[in-house]
Amino acid sequence: MVKSINLKEYLCAKNCLKIICGANNENFVEIEKLVALYSMAGCRFFDINASIEALNAAIRGLKYSNCFDDEHFICLSIGVDYDIHFKKCKINNEICTKCEICKNSCPQNAINNFEIDEKKCIGCSICIEKCHCGAIESYQVKKNITQLKDLFSLVDCVELHISTDDINEIKLKWSELISNYDGLISICMNRAIFSEDFTIKLFNELIQSYSNIMIQADGKPMSGINNDYNTTLQAVAFADILRKSNITCPIFVSGGTNSKTKELLKLCSVDVNGISFGSCARKIVKKYIDREDFFENKQMFNEAYIVAKDFVDMCK
Ligand code: SF4
Ligand code: SF4
Structure with missing residues (x-):
């Protein structure tokens, strides 16, 4: 190839x-x-x-x-x-108020039942920007x-x-x-x-x-x-x-x-x-x-x- x-x-x-x-x-x-x-x-x-x-x-x-x-x-x-393209996000359910705003704004349909599907998430951070209570944070994916x-x-x-x-x-x-x-x-x-x-x-x-x-x-x-x-x-x-x-x-x-x-x-x-x-x-x-x-x-x-x-x- x-x-x-x-x-x-x-x-x-x-x-x-x-x-x-x-x-x-x-x-x-x-x-x-x-x-x-x-x-x-x-x-x-x-x-x-x-x-x-x-x-x-x-x-x-x-x-x-x-x-x-x-x-x-x-x-x-x-x-x-730490490159921006290699992040994924997760929801802290102790803070989340279950408003579903993040779910409705995710371009990858990665959010369901207040959990983020790691495979679908591309780390675009739109959900972080939309969440009104800071319940979503990102983490880095590293490859060798x-x-x-x-x-x-x-x-x-x-x-x-x-x-x-x-x-x-x-x-x-x-x-x-x-x-x-x-x-x-x-x-x-x-x-x-x-x-x-x-x-x-x-x-x-x-x-x-x-x-x-x-x-x-x-x-x-x-x-x-x-x-x-x-x-x-x-x-x-x-x-x-x-x-x-x-x-x-x-x-x-x-x-x-x-x-x-x-x-x-x-x-x-x-x-x-x-x-x-x-x-x-x-x-x-x-x-x-x-x-x-x-x-x-x-x-x-x-x-x-x-x-x-x-x-x-x-x-x-
Ligand atoms: S936007 Fe924030 S508070 Fe609302 S469902 Fe998503 S994580 Fe929870
Ligand atoms: S970072 Fe982007 S793709 Fe990942 S869950 Fe949030 S809105 Fe969806």
């Missing part, structure tokens, strides 16, 4: 689209459905949780749509410790890069999420990653953490030790729920900063990306290789994905396909 030369060729085409199933999403049924639907709709690049279960789910999805071939690519997401070495050899790309200003932790994880993986690495940098100068300096330091990379300019992580220009502004601005530096590798945008992103990139004359869609892409097909008869109900699947295809065609 290693075909990184093809992936690089794809990235150079400059109208790439990546669907983010959720770096911390362990709802493997959802991953299979998202990959099946969006690959059928024309997307060729998928970003998933770094686990064999998630990879198998993505492969099942690609097989369902007859897209398990050399022209479709899978990326595994990992993170430095060395133990993932065999899994890395099965995919086309590994993405390292960097959202900490702990430079020692960044260098430690980077060193572990390049010691255990020799394919394409996507560096996902969080705009909120670093200054412009520091971002470029850090990136140039990393690339000196390993050159087979792309960069994902993460404007505001996991914020693409609203479909407006302001939501996508930080991602576009961050890509502009990187593009105007001496960085020459492929650049993707993420974090607040939505159906307005391509237009805003064009209006601002920001030239990127691709757009990664997470929250927004999942939200528009959620009512179909959540159905248990997703694969069996052909009429409903076709409706979902039309929604996904319109989105992919608009965003390419």
